Amino acid sequence: MASSLDEAAVRHVARLARLKITDTEATLFASQLSKVLEYVEQLNEVDTRNVPPTAHALPVSNVFREDVVRASWTTDQALHNAPDGHDGFFRVPKVLDQESS
């Protein structure tokens, strides 16, 4: 395990997580997250050969229901909390620039 994160790595992870962070945050998070990563290193002491992973505490497998049409939200209800709802759509800034479109 790499048990520390420098500021460049913090910026990379922030980008992956779609989080804008300030320079001050990058410095602070690098030291705080490195401390946490150093702490979790102790998991390496545990022999986990032949141990299956547990993603879920319950032995529940796929849960199915009848495939029937049910009442659902109207468009207005779905758009109720939209920061920019427009004509029945969620409006966002242009995704493609002109050259690539």
Next chain:
Amino acid sequence: MLGPLAGVPMAVKDNMCTTFGATTCGSRILESFRSRYDAHVIERLESAGAVVIGKTNLDEFAMGSSTENSAYFTTLNPWDTTRVAGGSSGGSCAAVAAKIVPAALGSDTGGSIRQPAAFCGVVGLKPSYGRVSRFGLVAFGSSLDQIGPIATDVRDVALVLSVIAGHDERDSTSVDRPVPDYLARLDRLVKGIRIGISEEYFGEGLDREVREAVQAAIDLMAGEGAEVVPIHLPHMKYGIACYYLVATAEASSNLARFDGVRYGYRTPRPSDILDLYESSRGEGFGPEVKRRIMLGTYALSSGYYDAYYLKALKVRTLIKNDFETAFERVDVIASPVTPTTAFGVGEKSSDPLAMYLSDIYTISANLAGICAISVPCGFDSQGLPIGLQLMGPAFGEEHLLAIAHQYQLRTDWHACVPPLGSAVSRR
């Protein structure tokens, strides 16, 4: 016919969706969000006749152990307003302790009901994973989150649990098994029960006064005929390391939905779509939420997945197996809830790891999916409440509640009332 909670005023943690008022999760990103539906537990409370009078403060998205991470307020401890109420269900526990409401709901991902219950001197139950539907609970760590009741005594906790427990097809992890009559079985006697004691819960870092109060509670039950059985939970000490990889990985995925498009805060002048996502999230989330999203993203990222996330899931198996082995020999496991009583406001807020370590005794129950309760068992020399934790096997609530109730019949710690008149929250 009147429901079992007819007219009872209740408060719910503000990470459960309600069609009345706001549902903020203690975050700026949901400041103006108004839910179009009620969480399953809200429907259940209201159909039982309860009057939900308000939403309670929490650490942002339930990430924290002090309620200092709320974007709006810090909730203070009704016993001493220089201390934290604990977290993340600090608002619900403080409201019950200060007698604002007789009962409240919290959510517990790593101790977020039990730790503030211990700090505030009230009873808090984390039900077994799957016992209560999570429909309408804003997700943090989906394989760990569970809603549970908080009240002054075990009887009221049992009553509220009987109302909110049960299958709901809108949560595919909600388990379809009968809900026992928890109230009817509270009178089961302590005599003959086997209480497991694991040295891992009484080691370095445990405050002397907390240890003595918990030991006195165990001695009392032994005096009533309970058999005290030494057990061993060798992987419990890895709980925090395991949890902060599993929970953050799940959080990084769950919180991806806050993108400034469908609901929640949107940055005012995004330059393009990527900036819309990054700035909305960067401006809307507080520092602890950012740290956890980043830690989880890192643990799941290419090249680190096996070393962090998968490794943690394997250790989780060992922690779960330890409990299963222990519960072959004992009915409940007794331990402290927290290593210390309520710490000071600001004392741990600049050191995330120190804050995480305060959850050492509660986290494993979430990883294993078992049920656990925090019950008041004394006060330290500064007059701060101490909590006794009793843990039971998955879906063992009936027995767990009965044992906790029998303890309360023989003690009056839960009947103590904090000095009132002091402000419960401040900006």
